[in-house]
Amino acid sequence: MRAAAALLVALASSGCLRVAWERQSRHAPITPAALERLRPAEADLAACLAELGAPLWVWEHVEDGRASAVLAYGWYDQRDLGLRVSVPLYRALSASFEYDKIDERLRGAVLFFGPDWRLTARREGLLRDLTVELRPKRPQPLEEDA
Amino acid sequence: MRPVLLALLLALTPACALTRSTDNEPLAREALAALEPGKTTAREVVERLGAPVEVVQLGKRSAYRYQFSQTKRAVLFLVVLAFQNEDARADRAWLFFDEEQVLTHVGITLEGDEPEYAMPWEELHE
Numbered sequence: 001m002r003a004a005a006a007l008l009v010a011l012a013s014s015g016c017l018r019v020a021w022e023r024q025s026r027h028a029p030i031t032p033a034a035l036e037r038l039r040p041a042e043a044d045l046a047a048c049l050a051e052l053g054a055p056l057w058v059w060e061h062v063e064d065g066r067a068s069a070v071l072a073y074g075w076y077d078q079r080d081l082g083l084r085v086s087v088p089l090y091r092a093l094s095a096s097f098e099y100d101k102i103d104e105r106l107r108g109a110v111l112f113f114g115p116d117w118r119l120t121a122r123r124e125g126l127l128r129d130l131t132v133e134l135r136p137k138r139p140q141p142l143e144e145d146a
Numbered sequence: 147m148r149p150v151l152l153a154l155l156l157a158l159t160p161a162c163a164l165t166r167s168t169d170n171e172p173l174a175r176e177a178l179a180a181l182e183p184g185k186t187t188a189r190e191v192v193e194r195l196g197a198p199v200e201v202v203q204l205g206k207r208s209a210y211r212y213q214f215s216q217t218k219r220a221v222l223f224l225v226v227l228a229f230q231n232e233d234a235r236a237d238r239a240w241l242f243f244d245e246e247q248v249l250t251h252v253g254i255t256l257e258g259d260e261p262e263y264a265m266p267w268e269e270l271h272e
Contacts, residue, residue: 004150020228023266027235028257045242049253054238058202058209067205069242079266115205117251 018084026106027056027075035109038119045069045117056108059134066115070134074108074127110134161223164263169215170199172258173237181241181252188247198241206245213238218261233261233270 034051037043043051048071055071062068108127114120123130177194191210192198198210215236222229237258242251262270 004153008153017226018228019226020230021266022228022230022232023264024232025234025270028255028260028271045251049240049251052253053255054240054253056238058204058211058240060202060204062205067207069202069204069209071240077270 023079025077029075043119068113068115071111074106163221165219167217172214186249210241214258220263231264235260
């Protein structure tokens with residue numbers, strides 16, 4: 001009888017309790033060897049595109065007062081085991097708490113080019129951290145005077 | 147005893163789903179291969195490939211992005227246990243133009259047809 005009760009509880013809680021094993025992968029990773037072949041002051045844009053393919057993002061980058069570009073490559077492959085609890089409040093609205101949440105930050109590389117399309121610098125790591133100063137800023141809403 | 151058996155049956159009946167989502171059309175490989183740096187203009191690129199999904203101004207130069215992406219998800223639910231895998235890949239092309247709007251560089255990645263359905267413990271893209 002206890003087993004049946006436990007089973008019923010499990011069934012009844014399946015709508016708000018979930019133990020999940022999840023995996024998410026985005027884009028093919030760049031090999032460290034491919035990045036090592038691209039040396040600043042030696043490699044140019046053509047060599048980088050031939051070696052790494054198309055980047056995820058391209059942004060304008062001003063170097064020595066002249067406009068050039070930054071290329072960002074990124075990927076991730078993350079496995080996660082987590083517990084998710086949702087408490088229904090009313091209709092479609094629910095309060096969700098995710099314990100042990102998946103960290104979905106992209107890892108990657110950022111390549112800086114000079115105005116002559118020569119590679120000037122290369123950085124690797126978490127893409128969000130590497131590009132915080134590079135990404136175009138969204139316009140902020142104007143604050144009205146009180 | 148029948149309700150218990152019914153509950154057991156329900157508990158052991160797996161629920162699974164396979165979904166696929168795409169964004170834009172796959173890139174035309176022949177049209178990309180026909181682009182000639184130093185000759186092809188931005189106007190000709192747009193005539194052949196259509197409108198890009200993004201245009202980035204690089205001073206007086208510019209870069210166009212073309213992209214197709216595909217995501218495949220496989221999900222298996224066992225009462226409170228869930229196994230989910232999501233794999234996304236993309237076709238992507240960045241085309242760089244000079245001040246005269248002539249193509250100078252092309253970067254192409256064609257992986258949009260590579261995402262796989264799998265469970266989280268399986269290896270992908272081997």
